[in-house]
Amino acid sequence: MGASGEHAGSSLTRETTSSETGETSGAQAMRKRSVVIAGHRTSVSLETAFWSGLKEIAEHRGISVNRLVETIDAARGTNLSSAIRVFVLQCYKDETVKD
Numbered sequence: 704m705g706a707s708g709e710h711a712g713s714s715l716t717r718e719t720t721s722s723e724t725g726e727t728s729g730a731q732a733m734r735k736r737s738v739v740i741a742g743h744r745t746s747v748s749l750e751t752a753f754w755s756g757l758k759e760i761a762e763h764r765g766i767s768v769n770r771l772v773e774t775i776d777a778a779r780g781t782n783l784s785s786a787i788r789v790f791v792l793q794c795y796k797d798e799t800v801k802d
Contacts, residue, residue: 733748735747738768745783753787756794760791760794
């Protein structure tokens with residue numbers, strides 16, 4: 704991530720630390736990031752482990768995190784943060800079952 708908070712290859716623009724949001728720090732601090740979906744900017748709050756997992760999955764697929772979030776958004780039946788968590792969990796579960 705560059706000094707401006709931008710991620711190469713995606714439209715993620717800014718990371719907010721838990722101290723900025725007033726959330727208590729813990730093993731998994733929440734991170735709020737902006738993504739652009741269908742031309743509209745929206746904020747998504749996820750634990751750092753889910754942001755890391757999402758980034759790893761996107762890199763593995765050769766797409767940006769933003770593009771992956773757009774794909775998840777198009778198929779979701781619940782709020783976006785929950786849909787992303789379920790998606791990441793399912794991807795890792797699928798990989799574990801294959802081994």
